[in-house]
Amino acid sequence: MTGVTKPRRVRGSRTGRPIMALLDLLGRRWSLRILWELRQGELTSRALRAACDDASPTVLQSRLDELRDAGFLQLGGDGYGLTPLGRELLETFLPLHRFSERWRKQVDER
């Protein structure tokens, strides 16, 4: 593995408000999805790719690097997995699942 930690700037961090940096990081293609797909355990990079509708490995790799840099992911024996911090973040998002079901209902009713 690389082992090298490249400094990776998160856009929006210039404001100094971490929430902005976080919103920016999460508001990139596949970020949320990656965290979501790892909710049940580690996945190899290829399995993760498959889980993410075969997203392009280029972007996926970028997101993985960024999320790893942010301290949300780590590369373990069985592939990529959430760090404790990453799990905390994911838990913040879990209510989203329920919400999405309610959302569909409301949309269907129109």
Place this chain on the structure above:
Amino acid sequence: MTGVTKPRRVRGSRTGRPIMALLDLLGRRWSLRILWELRQGELTSRALRAACDDASPTVLQSRLDELRDAGFLQLGGDGYGLTPLGRELLETFLPLHRFSERWRKQVDER
């Protein structure tokens, strides 16, 4: 105002899993930020633009249309605001603020 509701497809909705559609919608540039900036009340399109680091009006408008289509936003007398559903969604995200502070601490400690 337009008054016309154009059908707008959310990528990921093909899977039929609303959570995927939601993650995709929210995982676009400025989506999360827009919801966030509207947390305290309505903002005119220009005020919103200013709040979002002067993002390009083109994308912003796309996001506004999409979020409006999704039923999260509406255009009221004082500009754009969250619908009840949108507020529910935002509330799902509020813990993110706290998390982001904790996150910064952990990052700073490295």
Place this chain on the structure above:
DNA sequence: ATCACATGCTACAGATTCTGTAGCGCAATG
């Protein structure tokens, strides 16, 4: 009335980012 001003929204060229396919180097396993 008309003038200035603010609103929601659009056009468009250039820059950035994403997609899709191919393939690399490396370790583990047969």
Place this chain on the structure above:
DNA sequence: CATTGCGCTACAGAATCTGTAGCATGTGAT
């Protein structure tokens, strides 16, 4: 060895975003 699967990269074409300018409409004051 040969094979297999891994993390990761290259690269051209497509899609998306940026930045600036400006339109059409509405409101309010002069």
